[in-house]
Amino acid sequence: MESFLIAARAVHYASSISLAGVFAFISFVAIPEISPRLGQRLSMLAWASLVLAVLSGGAWLVFVAAQMSGQPVAATVSQGLVAIVLQRTRFGQVWMVRAVLAVILAALLSLPRGWRGRLWNWGGLAFAAGLLASLAWAGHGGATPGRPGDLHLAADMLHLLAAGAWVGSLIPLALFLAGAWQNADPGARTLRRVVTRYSVLAATSVGVLFAGGLANTWFLAGSTPALIGTDYGRLLLAKVAIFVTMVTIGSVNLLRMLPRLAPTAAEGAPRQRAALSHLRRNALVEAGLGLAVLGIVAVLGILPPGLHTEPGWPLPFRLELAALEPAAIAALAIFAALAVICAIIGVATAAAGRYRAMAAAWASLIICVAAGVFTARPAIAPAYPTSFYAPAEPYSAPSVAQGARLYTESCAVCHGANGKGDGPAAQVSPIRPADLTAPHLFAHTPGDLFWWVSHGKANGAMPGFAAVMSPADRWDVINFVRARAAGVLSQKLGPEIATTAAPAVPDFAFETQNGQQTLHRLLRNGPVLLVLCEAPPSAARLAQLDAVQRGSGAAPLRVIVVDLAAQAMSRAETAPSPPPVAISPDVTATLKLFRTPADGPETDLMLDRAGNVRARWATGKGGVPDAETLAKDAYMAAQIPASPENHAGHIH
Amino acid sequence: MVTHRMIVAAAVCAAAIAAKPHGVCAHAFLDHASPAVGSSVPTAPTAVTMWFTQQLEPAFTTATVIDKSGNNVDSGPAAVDTQNPTELRVPLKPLPAGTYTVTWHALSVDTHTTQGHFNFEVAGR
Numbered sequence: 001m002e003s004f005l006i007a008a009r010a011v012h013y014a015s016s017i018s019l020a021g022v023f024a025f026i027s028f029v030a031i032p033e034i035s036p037r038l039g040q041r042l043s044m045l046a047w048a049s050l051v052l053a054v055l056s057g058g059a060w061l062v063f064v065a066a067q068m069s070g071q072p073v074a075a076t077v078s079q080g081l082v083a084i085v086l087q088r089t090r091f092g093q094v095w096m097v098r099a100v101l102a103v104i105l106a107a108l109l110s111l112p113r114g115w116r117g118r119l120w121n122w123g124g125l126a127f128a129a130g131l132l133a134s135l136a137w138a139g140h141g142g143a144t145p146g147r148p149g150d151l152h153l154a155a156d157m158l159h160l161l162a163a164g165a166w167v168g169s170l171i172p173l174a175l176f177l178a179g180a181w182q183n184a185d186p187g188a189r190t191l192r193r194v195v196t197r198y199s200v201l202a203a204t205s206v207g208v209l210f211a212g213g214l215a216n217t218w219f220l221a222g223s224t225p226a227l228i229g230t231d232y233g234r235l236l237l238a239k240v241a242i243f244v245t246m247v248t249i250g251s252v253n254l255l256r257m258l259p260r261l262a263p264t265a266a267e268g269a270p271r272q273r274a275a276l277s278h279l280r281r282n283a284l285v286e287a288g289l290g291l292a293v294l295g296i297v298a299v300l301g302i303l304p305p306g307l308h309t310e311p312g313w314p315l316p317f318r319l320e321l322a323a324l325e326p327a328a329i330a331a332l333a334i335f336a337a338l339a340v341i342c343a344i345i346g347v348a349t350a351a352a353g354r355y356r357a358m359a360a361a362w363a364s365l366i367i368c369v370a371a372g373v374f375t376a377r378p379a380i381a382p383a384y385p386t387s388f389y390a391p392a393e394p395y396s397a398p399s400v401a402q403g404a405r406l407y408t409e410s411c412a413v414c415h416g417a418n419g420k421g422d423g424p425a426a427q428v429s430p431i432r433p434a435d436l437t438a439p440h441l442f443a444h445t446p447g448d449l450f451w452w453v454s455h456g457k458a459n460g461a462m463p464g465f466a467a468v469m470s471p472a473d474r475w476d477v478i479n480f481v482r483a484r485a486a487g488v489l490s491q492k493l494g495p496e497i498a499t500t501a502a503p504a505v506p507d508f509a510f511e512t513q514n515g516q517q518t519l520h521r522l523l524r525n526g527p528v529l530l531v532l533c534e535a536p537p538s539a540a541r542l543a544q545l546d547a548v549q550r551g552s553g554a555a556p557l558r559v560i561v562v563d564l565a566a567q568a569m570s571r572a573e574t575a576p577s578p579p580p581v582a583i584s585p586d587v588t589a590t591l592k593l594f595r596t597p598a599d600g601p602e603t604d605l606m607l608d609r610a611g612n613v614r615a616r617w618a619t620g621k622g623g624v625p626d627a628e629t630l631a632k633d634a635y636m637a638a639q640i641p642a643s644p645e646n647h648a649g650h651i652h
Numbered sequence: 653m654v655t656h657r658m659i660v661a662a663a664v665c666a667a668a669i670a671a672k673p674h675g676v677c678a679h680a681f682l683d684h685a686s687p688a689v690g691s692s693v694p695t696a697p698t699a700v701t702m703w704f705t706q707q708l709e710p711a712f713t714t715a716t717v718i719d720k721s722g723n724n725v726d727s728g729p730a731a732v733d734t735q736n737p738t739e740l741r742v743p744l745k746p747l748p749a750g751t752y753t754v755t756w757h758a759l760s761v762d763t764h765t766t767q768g769h770f771n772f773e774v775a776g777r
Binding site for chain 2: 064067068069084085088089090091137138139149302394396397398399508509511515516518520521582584585586
């Protein structure tokens with residue numbers, strides 16, 4: 001059924017674009033130059049497009065209703081589910097509006113020729129454009145909440161309209177050129193004028209398509225791995241490749257053929273006729289490629305965007321740009337820009353037939369690429385197919401606690417109870433098991449660790465666990481290993497806000513007087529001070545922390561006080577403010593990873609908005625901070641951008 | 653004249669595209685829930701509330717809550733909030749201590765379906 005839906009979508013896109021294209025051609029390219037014969041043909045093309053659009057739109061509706069309800073198509077129709085979709089979903093409402101637009105367009109097309117004037121042209125253009133642009137609601141842009149959603153929607157509409165103006169008017173152009181070829185009727189000047197106007201329309205549309213497509217590619221695919229590692233990304237690249245081919249064919253031919261349309265007397269008509277048929281053939285080829293693009297679009301619309309699927313990384317290495325000096329990154333950017341310029345010059349000179357210049361351009365391109373590879377060498381790290389997987393289990397206390405249990409069962413024999421690589425089996429291992437608390441752990445992505453835990457490392461010195469642990473279990477154990485290493489790393493931090501943070505504290509839920517809250521949600525408001533106590537904190541300390549939280553410092557600081565020794569988990573109803581929050585045993589176990597016995601009764605962690613630890617204090621190591629220090633540090637932590645410092649599990 | 657009109661149109665397009673925001677996504681995914689995913693609560697909640705990354709279609713979005721032995725413990729159908737269409741709420745029967753599983757099927761307004769499940773625990777006093 002999915003393939004029927006794709007087919008219906010493809011036909012609907014193509015026919016809506018063709019309909020809009022006819023009116024765009026009439027209004028922008030050929031108003032005075034339309035012969036009655038061409039007018040008739042365009043009218044027929046518009047009718048055919050409209051009928052196809054209505055039929056495919058109906059099919060799309062039925063298939064979507066079947067998909068929404070999970071019923072077979074026949075049942076969807078017989079049980080009246082289509083009516084429910086029409087009345088009670090936004091897709092259905094959009095479809096009803098579009099049906100009205102289609103009826104109006106049919107009425108316009110039925111008007112006799114004598115009634116068709118400028119108003120008719122512009123009216124038809126407006127309604128056909130409406131029919132096309134409203135498709136944006138059926139795409140990915142329509143569902144993002146709030147203002148960003150509106151902008152996304154507007155951008156998608158422009159994208160559709162530009163496609164309609166360019167690709168949709170290719171067939172009308174071909175019809176026009178065919179008429180000119182048959183009866184040599186419009187003079188050379190008219191011909192040139194129409195083709196030039198068409199070029200302006202096409203160039204503008206291509207510009208819009210290119211800018212919007214680039215933005216869309218980035219936002220929906222998300223990243224390089226998503227682009228080359230997912231079906232979505234690869235289809236998107238195929239779409240871009242076809243688009244570039246279309247643009248190249250279009251521009252090169254225009255540059256070559258336009259002069260030949262107005263031949264000098266000496267060259268005569270045959271040359272003009274050859275150019276005409278050439279142009280027409282290329283318009284048809286471009287239209288065919290445009291159809292291929294629409295087929296891809298029809299598939300893309302039902303795939304989850306690359307951002308949300310696990311990218312399989314196809315290469316044995318990856319670029320870790322963070323490992324490069326800023327100067328090297330700047331150099332890379334310059335080489336990339338030069339390479340693009342060389343490529344453009346290469347294509348342009350080839351089109352102009354200047355082959356020496358072309359060879360020089362391509363040679364420079366190769367030099368740029370080589371220089372880029374040389375510069376990027378330190379950033380090249382080994383990679384595995386799962387390197388860019390996002391953890392399937394969120395980096396949070398329940399997962400970490402489950403991972404701790406699995407670690408004791410499966411990993412501690414070699415890596416040791418504390419992860420130092422000193423378990424009982426380490427003696428007999430041919431290679432020393434890795435110290436899983438070393439900072440080096442964070443040089444690898446969670447996906448790298450997932451590969452090793454699944455398939456082993458160092459020729460089996462570390463065994464693979466894919467056969468005995470479910471993927472969720474493997475992610476849990478990785479979350480635990482990373483949380484423990486983060487705890488060990490955070491102990492190196494001092495009382496000053498660090499520029500390079502220790503990795504993040506796992507998300508956890510806790511109970512306050514007002515109900516349940518989570519660390520992540522609290523962090524959305526700004527930095528958080530996490531106070532971990534081994535015994536109930538004194539009333540004086542609580543009062544001090546309360547002052548910090550209320551204090552009218554430059555930046556707000558939220559304080560979470562956790563009593564790790566509390567036995568029962570109960571919501572504090574009446575207690576000093578801020579009262580120690582209640583947490584479950586999973587959370588207690590997770591947070592204990594961020595303390596050492598030497599800390600004494602209290603450990604304080606300053607978390608930036610990404611949850612990374614930026615500063616650390618302990619009673620046993622220089623004492624806990626006063627209100628003034630905290631206010632100052634909160635202000636500094638608030639300035640740090642919220643983008644995660646490391647790969648610590650963010651899942652979509 | 654045509655060219656002039658088109659330049660204006662192109663400028664408007666460029667502005668709209670430049671203003672395009674970060675992090676757009678399609679398909680409704682669970683952003684967060686209350687009780688939080690995997691968490692433990694001391695007292696039984698009266699409802700499970702889920703927040704999604706996209707607006708939901710009320711007619712085709714459902715969620716159920718079951719206990720360890722598979723019995724339904726929701727006291728009514730899941731409802732999408734009328735004010736905030738990204739929010740889904742399932743009312744619950746009074747829950748004894750134990751672990752519960754929430755299973756959701758979401759249809760976002762761009763006609764894509766997603767599903768998932770998560771656990772939470774009622775610790776009891």
